[in-house]
Amino acid sequence: MIYYKTEEEIEYIRQSCLLVCEALAEVGRLIRPGISGKEIDEAAEKVILDHGAKPGFKGLYGFPATLCVSVNEHVVHGIPTADQVFEGGDIVSVDCGVFMNGFFGDSAFTFPLGEVSEEVMELCRVTNTSLYLGIEQAVAGNRLGDIGHAIQHYVEREHGYGVVRDLVGHGIGRELHEDPQVPNFGKRGRGTLLKEGLTIAIEPMVNLGRKEVRTSRDGWTVRSKDLKPSAHYEHTVAVQKDKADILSDHSLIEAAIQQNPNVQEVALKTVNA
Ligand code: MG
Ligand code: MG
Numbered sequence: 563m564i565y566y567k568t569e570e571e572i573e574y575i576r577q578s579c580l581l582v583c584e585a586l587a588e589v590g591r592l593i594r595p596g597i598s599g600k601e602i603d604e605a606a607e608k609v610i611l612d613h614g615a616k617p618g619f620k621g622l623y624g625f626p627a628t629l630c631v632s633v634n635e636h637v638v639h640g641i642p643t644a645d646q647v648f649e650g651g652d653i654v655s656v657d658c659g660v661f662m663n664g665f666f667g668d669s670a671f672t673f674p675l676g677e678v679s680e681e682v683m684e685l686c687r688v689t690n691t692s693l694y695l696g697i698e699q700a701v702a703g704n705r706l707g708d709i710g711h712a713i714q715h716y717v718e719r720e721h722g723y724g725v726v727r728d729l730v731g732h733g734i735g736r737e738l739h740e741d742p743q744v745p746n747f748g749k750r751g752r753g754t755l756l757k758e759g760l761t762i763a764i765e766p767m768v769n770l771g772r773k774e775v776r777t778s779r780d781g782w783t784v785r786s787k788d789l790k791p792s793a794h795y796e797h798t799v800a801v802q803k804d805k806a807d808i809l810s811d812h813s814l815i816e817a818a819i820q821q822n823p824n825v826q827e828v829a830l831k832t833v834n835a
Contacts, residue, residue: 564733564741566759571665572800572809575735575761578615578660578667579798579810585609585658586671589629590818593825595650595676599631599642602656610660618659618666618738625782630657630670637726637767637775637784637792638670650676650824653686655794659738666738668763669810670796673819674826682770682791683826688721689768689793691831696746696764700799700806704756710748713766716833717746724773726792729784731765734798756801761809765796 567575585606592605607628610617617628625639632640632655633648640646640655648654657670672686692713699708717723731744742754746766769775771790778785786792800807819825 564754564760565735566757567735567761567800568759571735572759572761572807574663574665575667575798575800576809578662578665579669580667581610581613581615581660581662582658582667582669583811583814585660586656586669587814587818589656590673590815590825591822593648593654593673593675593822595648595824597648598644599640599646600644602631603627603629603642606658613662615660615662618661618668622738628658631655632783632794634791635785635789637769637786638729638794640783641780648675651678653678653682653791653793655792657794657796664736666734666736667810668734668738668796668798669812670765670794671812671815672793672795672828674828675824678826685723685768685770685791686793686828687831688717688723689766690795690828691833692717692766692768693764693795693797694830695833696766697797697799697806697808700756700762700764700801702756702758702801702803705751706742706744706753706756707748708750709764710745711750714747717766717768724769724771726767726769726773726775728775729767731763731796734761734763758802760801761798762801763796763798765794767792767794
């Protein structure tokens with residue numbers, strides 16, 4: 563069942579999303595080769611707790627941490643640990659959730675550390691750009707398939723990468739995962755009609771190689787089957803009449819990265835309409 567939100571509820575979700583992005587910006591300030599997943603997890607958690615909020619993922623379905631930290635071939639749901647020490651050339655996907663005032667926020671960003679190969683930088687740029695192409699379709703009157711199609715067409719047809727099928731975006735509000743599912747693939751004009759007040763997390767997960775994934779032995783970490791790198795960017799948005807309202811704010815993260823010489827910027831690509 564889909565819950566459409568009032569304007570007031572959307573503002574609560576926005577506040578949670580902004581705190582998510584403040585936590586991710588703290589990650590953007592700290593992350594570097596030599597730091598561990600556990601260290602960035604603790605730093606992000608402190609930002610959230612200092613605002614009187616709760617980490618959105620910790621304890622949910624039994625997940626043990628504030629952040630999901632997924633390095634290189636890890637797609638999503640990686641558990642941050644002290645042993646997980648980042649190296650130059652890694653791409654580190656960091657997903658964060660917040661629960662505050664009864665509402666969740668959810669956003670993710672992939673950080674390229676040090677000297678990342680041009681091939682993998684391009685994967686990050688294309689994945690980040692595909693997120694915004696999906697968001698462009700999140701307007702009242704369109705259908706869910708329009709979002710998935712825009713992402714899939716750009717990522718697979720135009721760039722030859724693999725869009726992960728096994729994991730999808732989702733409705734969000736009083737629950738982290740609400741209806742509807744928001745696939746990053748699909749057919750134009752198909753699926754649930756988008757109406758004002760629908761709040762969804764759009765989150766393309768894109769593999770440099772093939773689209774297939776496997777879950778690792780820890781029961782959480784999803785990795786690409788061919789062990790090639792994977793990138794993940796996510797915004798929470800509210801469907802509106804003419805233009806989606808992006809409730810999360812990656813400019814906070816991008817500003818942090820600009821001040822951090824250990825992280826490369828992930829510029830959006832120019833797209834021909
Ligand atoms: Mg997320
Ligand atoms: Mg999500």
